[in-house]
Structures are given as C-alpha cells and as structure tokens.
Amino acid sequence: MGLSRLVKAALDLFRSSLQIRALVYIVALTGTALVVLGGALSITIGNGLFSTRTEHTLLESARAKSQVDRLFSEYAGYSTWELNQGIATVVPELEQTGVSQSRSVAFINASTLPNAEELASPRSAGVQLNLITKDFRQLVQQSDEIQSQTIQIQLNGETVPAVLTGQRVELPGGYDYELYLIYDMKNEQQSLLFVQWTLFFGGFISLAIIGLSTYLVTNWLVKPVQRVAEASELLAGGDLSRRLPVRGTDVVAVLANSFNHMAESLQEKMTDLGRLSNIQQRFVSDVSHELRTPLTTMRLSADFLNSEKENLPENTRRTVEILQGQVDRFDRLLSDLLEISRYDAADVVPDFETHDMNGIVGRALESIQQFADSKGVRLETDIPSGEILCDVDPRRIDRILNNLLTNAIEHSEGKPIKIRVAQNEKAVAVSVTDQGVGMNEIELMQVFNRFWRADPSRKRTTGGTGLGLAIAYSDAQAHEGLLEVTAQPQRGACFRLTVPKIQGFTNIVSPLPLAVEN
Amino acid sequence: MSKLLIVEDDDALREQLEIGLAAQGFEIFVAATGTDAIPAFEMNKPDLILLDLMLPGKNGIEICNEIRKTSGVPIIILTARTEDSDMIRGLEAGADDYITKPYNFDILLLKIKARLRPFEAKLTEHPIIKIGPVEMDTLSHEVRKGEKKISLTPLEFKLLLTLASKPNEVFTRESLLEQVWEYTYKADTRLVNVHVQRLRSKIEDDQENPKLVLTVRGWGYKAGPE
Numbered sequence: 090m091g092l093s094r095l096v097k098a099a100l101d102l103f104r105s106s107l108q109i110r111a112l113v114y115i116v117a118l119t120g121t122a123l124v125v126l127g128g129a130l131s132i133t134i135g136n137g138l139f140s141t142r143t144e145h146t147l148l149e150s151a152r153a154k155s156q157v158d159r160l161f162s163e164y165a166g167y168s169t170w171e172l173n174q175g176i177a178t179v180v181p182e183l184e185q186t187g188v189s190q191s192r193s194v195a196f197i198n199a200s201t202l203p204n205a206e207e208l209a210s211p212r213s214a215g216v217q218l219n220l221i222t223k224d225f226r227q228l229v230q231q232s233d234e235i236q237s238q239t240i241q242i243q244l245n246g247e248t249v250p251a252v253l254t255g256q257r258v259e260l261p262g263g264y265d266y267e268l269y270l271i272y273d274m275k276n277e278q279q280s281l282l283f284v285q286w287t288l289f290f291g292g293f294i295s296l297a298i299i300g301l302s303t304y305l306v307t308n309w310l311v312k313p314v315q316r317v318a319e320a321s322e323l324l325a326g327g328d329l330s331r332r333l334p335v336r337g338t339d340v341v342a343v344l345a346n347s348f349n350h351m352a353e354s355l356q357e358k359m360t361d362l363g364r365l366s367n368i369q370q371r372f373v374s375d376v377s378h379e380l381r382t383p384l385t386t387m388r389l390s391a392d393f394l395n396s397e398k399e400n401l402p403e404n405t406r407r408t409v410e411i412l413q414g415q416v417d418r419f420d421r422l423l424s425d426l427l428e429i430s431r432y433d434a435a436d437v438v439p440d441f442e443t444h445d446m447n448g449i450v451g452r453a454l455e456s457i458q459q460f461a462d463s464k465g466v467r468l469e470t471d472i473p474s475g476e477i478l479c480d481v482d483p484r485r486i487d488r489i490l491n492n493l494l495t496n497a498i499e500h501s502e503g504k505p506i507k508i509r510v511a512q513n514e515k516a517v518a519v520s521v522t523d524q525g526v527g528m529n530e531i532e533l534m535q536v537f538n539r540f541w542r543a544d545p546s547r548k549r550t551t552g553g554t555g556l557g558l559a560i561a562y563s564d565a566q567a568h569e570g571l572l573e574v575t576a577q578p579q580r581g582a583c584f585r586l587t588v589p590k591i592q593g594f595t596n597i598v599s600p601l602p603l604a605v606e607n
Numbered sequence: 608m609s610k611l612l613i614v615e616d617d618d619a620l621r622e623q624l625e626i627g628l629a630a631q632g633f634e635i636f637v638a639a640t641g642t643d644a645i646p647a648f649e650m651n652k653p654d655l656i657l658l659d660l661m662l663p664g665k666n667g668i669e670i671c672n673e674i675r676k677t678s679g680v681p682i683i684i685l686t687a688r689t690e691d692s693d694m695i696r697g698l699e700a701g702a703d704d705y706i707t708k709p710y711n712f713d714i715l716l717l718k719i720k721a722r723l724r725p726f727e728a729k730l731t732e733h734p735i736i737k738i739g740p741v742e743m744d745t746l747s748h749e750v751r752k753g754e755k756k757i758s759l760t761p762l763e764f765k766l767l768l769t770l771a772s773k774p775n776e777v778f779t780r781e782s783l784l785e786q787v788w789e790y791t792y793k794a795d796t797r798l799v800n801v802h803v804q805r806l807r808s809k810i811e812d813d814q815e816n817p818k819l820v821l822t823v824r825g826w827g828y829k830a831g832p833e
Contacts, residue, residue: 381687385709386620392712393627420709440797443825452781478825483796 107314108307115303116296123292131285138277143237143252146272149192150235150254153183153270157196157258165261169207172260180211183270195221195269199230199257205264212269215243221253221269229255229267242273250274313341317348329356370434377427384423388416425556429539432563439482439567441592446477446486446517450510453490457498466498467505477512479590485564486588489572490519492557493584497523499553500582509601516570516587516597524581524606533576537562561586568592573603581605609723610634612653614644614670615685616662624657627712628719641665645673653680655722657715658702660686660693668700675701679760681722685710698801703762704788705798721789722762738771738830739819741810752810762787763806770820770830779827803828 102109157179164175176196183194195212198205212218220240229236235256242251251273258266316333323331331352333345394401394409401409431437454468461468497506504524511518528536535541540555558572565572570588583606587599611633615621618639625635638647642664648656656674660667671682684697684705694705704718736743742751748764750757759767766787770778778786780796788794803820811817819831 378687381708382617382620385687386617386623388709389620389623389627389712393623393630396630396712416709423709445825476825 108304108311111307111311112300112303116300119299120296123296127285127288127292130288131281134284135281138281139239139250139274142272142274142277143239146252146254146270147235147237149272150237150256150268150270154235154256154258154268156183157268161258161260167261169204169262172262172264173207173209176209176260177211179268180213184213191273191275193271193273195267195271196258197221197267197269198264199226199267200260200264202262202264208260208264213271216271220271221255225253225255226267229257229269230265233257240271242271244273244275249278310341313345317344320348320352324352324355329359367434370430373426373430374434377423377430380423384416384419388420391416422554422556425554425560428560429556429563432560432567437563437567439485441480441482443478444481444483444486446479446481446512446519447472447475447510449481449483449486450490450508450519453487453494454508457491457494460495461498461506464498464501465503466501468494469505469507471507471509473510473512477510477517479512479517479588480592481568481588482564485567486586489561489564489586490521492561493521493586495553496558497521497525497582497584500527501525504581507606511600512590513598513600515594516589516600518585518587518599518601520583520585520601520603522581522583522604522606527578527581527605528576529578533574536574536576537572569594570597571599573599575603575605577605608632608634609655610636610651610653611719612636612638612644612647612651612656614638614641614647614656614662614667615659616640617659628716631716633719641667641670644670648674648678648680655681655683655719657683657685657719660684660697668696671697671700671702675760679758679763681760681762683715683718683722695797695801698798699805701760701805703760705795717790724789736768736771738767738774741767741771741819743768743771750810757809759806759809763802763809766802767806767810767820767830770828774830777823777826777829783827799828 103113104110160179160182161172161175164172167175179196180194184192193213193216195216195218196210197212197218198208198210200208220242225236225238235254237252237254240251240253241248243249251271253269253271255267255269258268260266320331320333329352332349335342335345335349391409391413395413398406398409450472454470458468494506494508501523502525506524507520507522509518509520509522537558539559542555562572565586565588568588569592570586573585573587574582576582583603585599585601585603587597587601589595589597611628613621613624613628613635615624615637616639621637621639625637629635636647636651636653638644641662644658644662644665658667658670662670667684667686671684674680674682681704682702684694684702685708686693686697686705687708694707697705703722706715706718734744734746736745740752741757743764744750745768748761750759750764750767766783769783769786780799783799784790784794784796788798803822804814807814807817807820810819817831821829821831823829
C-alpha cells in the first residue's frame with residue numbers, strides 16, 4: 090500500500106512538473122545510450138583481450154611441443170623405464186618455461202602398444218582429467234594441428250576462464266602421447282572486470298552530471314515561466330498590481346513584458362470601472378440628498394394643508410390626503426434608496442451596543458401589533474425567558490424585524506405568524522414564519538433582490554418600497570450575520586436572522602431551524 | 608408667546624416652516640445664512656433655535672459651538688445629511704436634539720414643544736441634590752462641583768437630575784428618552800449616549816473612567832454611588 094502511494098505521488102509529480110518530466114526524459118535517454126555504448130565497449134575489449142591470449146597460447150603450445158620433441162630426441166631406443174625418467178621431467182619443465190604466469194600441463198599416455206601401460210601420464214597438480222573431454226581428446230587424436238578450447242577451471246576456489254590446447258606427440262619407440270596445456274585467463278578476466286567497472290562508474294557519474302546539468306538548465310529556463318504562472322494566478326486572484334521583472338531581451342523577457350502590459354491595461358480598466366461605479370454611487374447618493382430639502386418643504390406644505398382641511402371643499406380635501414400619502418411614499422422610497430446607496434458605497438458602520446435581543450424583539454412586536462390587528466393576524470411568540478445579551482446595532486435589528494414582520498403580515502392571508510427567538514453559545518437567532526402564500530423556488534431566489542415583488546399584481550397595502558428585504562439582508566451582513574429564507578407555495582415562508590453574540594465570533598451555527606410550519 | 612429662530616438657507620423650506628410654525632402661535636425670526644445666525648440670535652434672544660447644518664458662510668456645528676459658549680438655549684438640528692457622523696457631531700457640539708429631513712410637521716412640533724416646556728423639578732424637602740462631589744440646586748438650576756460652578760444646558764441638567772434623583776436605579780435609554788426628552792414614541796437612543804458623554808465631560812474627573820454617571824452594559828445608565 091505504501092509503495093503504491095509512493096508511485097502515485099511520483100506520477101503526480103511527473104505529471105505536474107514540466108521540469109521533472111524533462112529531467113526524467115533526458116536521463117532515461119542518455120542512460121540508455123550509455124548502457125548500449127558501455128555494453129559494446131565491454132564486449133569489444135573482452136573479445137580483444139581473449140583472442141590475443143588465445144593466439145599466444147597457440148604459439149606457446151607449439152613451442153612446448155618442440156621442447157618435448159627435443160627432450161625425447163635423445164631417448165631413441167631407450168627402455169620404458171628410462172622413458173619414464175624423461176616423461177617425469179616434462180611437466181616440471183613445461184610448467185617453468187611457460188611465458189605465461191601460470192600454465193598447467195597434462196602429458197597423457199594414449200599409446201595402444203603392448204607395453205605402453207608401463208609408461209606414466211603425469212600432470213600438474215590441480216589438473217582434473219575431466220576438464221579434458223572425450224570429444225576434445227578425439228579431436229586431438231585425429232589431428233596433427235594444435236587444437237584449442239575455452240573451458241572453466243577452478244583456481245584458488247574461484248571459477249576462471251581458461252584456454253585448453255592439445256596436440257599429439259610421438260615418443261621414441263612409437264608411443265602416442267597427448268600434450269595438454271591449460272592457460273588460465275585470470276589476468277584477462279581481471280582486466281576485463283576492471284574495464285567494466287570503470288565503464289559502469291564512468292557511465293554512472295556521467296549520468297549524474299547530465300541529470301544535474303539538465304536540472305540546472307531546465308530550472309534556469311522554467312523558473313521565469315513559473316514566475317509568470319505564479320503572477321498570473323495572483324492576477325487572476327485580484328492582485329492587479331502584480332508585475333514581473335524584465336531582464337535582457339530574450340523570449341522570457343518578451344513574455345514578462347507582455348504579461349506586464351496585460352496586467353497594466355487590466356488594472357486601468359478596473360480602475361475605470363471602479364471610478365464609474367463610484368460616480369454612479371455618488372450620483373444616487375447626491376440625488377437622494379438633494380431631493381430631501383424640496384421633499385421636506387413639500388411635506389411641510391402638505392402637512393399645513395392637511396391641518397387646514399376642515400375649511401376645504403370635499404374634492405380639495407381628498408386631494409390633500411392623496412398628496413400627503415404620496416409624499417409619505419416618496420419619503421420612504423428616498424430613505425431606502427439612500428440606505429442602499431450607503432451600503433453600495435460601503436459607507437455603513439453599525440453602532441454596536443450590548444442589548445437584550447428579547448427586548449428588541451418585544452419592542453418590534455409592540456410597534457407592529459396595530460398593523461397586525463388591522464389585518465386580523467395573530468402574532469404567536471416562542472421567546473425564551475430572561476435576557477439574551479448580544480452586541481448589535483439596535484436600530485438595524487429593529488429595521489430588519491420590522492421588515493420581516495410587515496412582510497409576513499402582508500403575505501399571511503390572515504393566518505397566525507410565529508416569532509421565535511433562540512440562542513446558543515455563539516449566536517442568537519430570530520425567525521419569523523408565516524403560513525400564507527409562500528413562494529416557489531424561482532421567487533425564493535429573487536426575494537432579496539432590489540425592487541422585486543413576489544406578486545406584481547398584488548395590492549400594495551403598506552406601500553413598501555421594494556427595497557426592504559435588500560436592506561435587511563445588508564443589515565444582517567453588517568452584523569457579520571445572515572438573513573436566510575425558505576418557503577413553499579401556499580404553505581408559507583420562514584425568514585431567519587442569525588447574528589453572532591459578539592462581533593468577531595466566526596463559524597456561527599443558527600440555534601433555530603429554517604423551515605415552514607407543518 | 609415663544610420665540611423661535613429658524614436658520615435655514617433653502618428659501619422655500621424656510622418660508623413654509625415660518626408659515627406652519629407661525630400658525631401654531633410662535634413668534635418667528637429667520638436667518639438665511641450661517642453668518643447671519645449669531646447676530647440674529649443675539650438680537651432676538653429666541654427661546655429655541657432650529658438650525659440647519661449645511662449653511663453658507665458658517666456651518667451649523669460652528670454656530671452651535673459658539674452659542675453654547677454663552678447660552679443653554681435649546682437647539683434642534685435640521686439636517687438633510689443622514690450620515691450619522693454629522694448628526695453625532697452636531698449633538699456633541701451641544702445641540703439638544705436633531706431631526707432628519709424630510710421630517711413630518713407634527714414630529715417637529717412635538718420636539719419643539721418638548722424642548723420649550725418649562726422644566727419643573729419635583730420639589731423635595733431638600734432643594735439641593737448631591738451626586739458625589741456635585742451639588743445640584745433644583746431651584747436656581749445651579750450646579751457646583753466643590754467650589755467650581757458648572758454650566759449645564761437645561762437638558763443636561765434635567766438628564767443629570769433624573770439620574771441623581773434615584774441614585775443607583777438603572778434607567779434604560781428608552782426610559783431616559785421618555786423622562787428627559789419627553790418622547791413617548793420611538794426615538795434614537797443615540798441621543799442619550801451623546802448627551803451622557805457631554806455630561807460626563809463636564810462633571811467627571813476622568814471621562815474615560817466615569818464615577819458619577821455609570822454605564823450598565825446591555826441596559827442603560829445609572830447615577831453612581833453617593
């Protein structure tokens with residue numbers, strides 16, 4: 090398991106790093122080339138060494154034969170006993186006179202003459218007769234030439250290649266003998282081994298050097314590309330001020346240059362956009378401000394007319410009422426618009442104070458009671474006793490609650506509304522659940538959008554501005570809290586406000602469920 | 608007949624205010640610029656000032672500061688700028704209350720009347736009420752801290768007296784709005800906060816570490832131990 094994970098990690102690295110991939114390819118290719126080259130060299134050198142040695146042995150063997158011939162030229166007509174004297178000197182003589190450091194000798198009696206068994210078959214110590222196979226002896230017996238064969242011998246406990254030569258010798262008196270000489274190739278073997286080790290180490294070191302230089306060169310090539318990649322990531326993440334250093338005039342410098350150009354124009358565009366957006370926000374805010382003074386005057390005028398309406402004819406009185414109502418509506422729209430523009434300009438700093446959430450909810454319920462009564466809607470509460478202290482901006486919380494309650498009453502179709510308050514360690518939540526018309530999923534997604542109304546054909550009884558829930562949502566966010574909603578058509582809707590008890594609490598979990606009534 | 612000074616640069620609004628308020632029986636004086644405000648105040652000695660914040664010449668905050676140097680006359684700020692900082696700065700400069708445009712005439716009238724209502728402290732056996740080293744004379748409305756005379760606006764006097772008359776009782780911001788400002792409807796509780804701050808700056812040794820007007824977290828304020 091551990092191994093497969095290791096392999097997977099290595100594969101991932103291989104796939105993700107251009108540099109590692111280049112490194113692996115180059116090392117693998119040069120490694121293969123080095124193995125082929127080393128193998129070829131090793132074979133050639135080995136062959137050379139052994140063939141030279143074999144040639145030498147053949148020459149030496151020829152010399153050895155003439156030496157033996159010379160030795161026995163004086164033994165013509167000697168008895169077998171005397172011949173044995175001569176035979177005994179052959180092995181020591183040949184062992185000593187060899188040019189090679191070591192050669193073993195076997196002088197084997199192959200005669201079929203009647204008294205031939207009286208003659209000895211001496212051999213050097215350590216020469217096993219089974220080294221000389223029957224086939225090879227037959228070859229030697231049937232030929233006048235020197236025969237040779239490569240064999241393996243045991244030398245000081247290790248197996249060593251050797252050359253075996255064999256030739257026929259005729260002793261005085263017509264006795265057939267076979268002269269075998271064994272030349273070990275220990276030195277050649279060692280030389281070859283040395284050459285092979287040298288090749289191996291040389292190859293290994295070359296491979297290491299090639300690997301290292303590949304790494305350095307690719308590093309040098311890949312690093313700038315990597316820097317561009319990193320900078321692009323940061324740029325994409327929003328850091329528009331990111332730039333790359335430009336060195337020299339090569340392709341990397343061109344890349345860095347064009348990256349910088351791209352970042353530059355992107356930044357300019359974003360700044361332009363930001364300025365436009367600022368101008369727009371400022372405009373909305375300025376318009377709202379500028380409208381306030383004339384609106385105040387209109388309002389005061391309408392109020393004055395209203396106070397005098399007893400003295401006005403019926404139609405004019407109604408006109409004053411209409412004027413009054415529309416000025417009110419205009420006023421609400423303007424305040425909401427101004428509030429939204431302040432949120433858009435991120436110009437909202439809530440006034441956090443420690444307050445009792447139950448108290449805030451209680452007051453909100455009190456102030457909405459009259460409206461609920463007028464609609465015949467019962468407000469049911471599930472509020473824990475005691476205080477729930479939390480750091481909030483009471484005016485904003487009150488505004489949220491007022492919005493939620495007004496909405497719920499408007500859409501409740503006369504069915505009761507449930508108001509719940511609950512707390513846990515970190516958070517406090519208020520939920521307002523009605524059992525009215527509810528919303529479908531598409532409506533649910535738009536509920537916090539500006540100027541969105543659940544049902545455009547619906548009569549606007551309270552003259553809401555259409556900005557209420559959008560502002561409530563921003564108000565909740567200003568508390569680091571959340572305003573959430575769920576709904577089902579014809580079963581009602583549940584709005585849930587969750588705020589941290591103390592600003593800075595994170596990962597808060599709402600203590601209340603978000604669900605419509607069963 | 609109470610005298611009102613309206614400092615407002617918008618002609619139409621100023622005229623409509625004048626018409627409306629005159630119909631309610633007030634004697635009205637007007638100033639159209641910031642520079643005219645102080646001379647108009649000194650000449651007419653109004654009982655209450657309605658003061659716009661954005662004025663040509665001299666802004667409302669400066670005017671407020673200047674008037675407060677010599678007088679505790681009730682000042683109500685009229686502002687089109689809902690930015691809380693402006694409103695708070697106005698209150699900190701010594702205004703008693705504020706009203707945000709566009710306001711309702713009835714509410715404005717309610718605020719004016721509340722500020723003009725003569726303040727009568729309930730007579731007790733001892734006309735002198737003490738809170739720590741501070742002595743309040745409920746008859747002459749004089750306040751002393753040791754030998755030093757402290758000048759409080761009528762509203763600040765009323766606030767301190769309300770707190771000091773029931774030492775160690777906690778008053779919520781809402782109940783203070785009701786008892787001191789005489790607002791029975793929902794009003795901005797920050798009025799209380801700012802005025803408590805102003806009061807502290809006048810009577811406390813160390814404003815950051817108040818001993819006389821204490822904050823009760825999550826609840827409201829109370830007068831400190833005697």
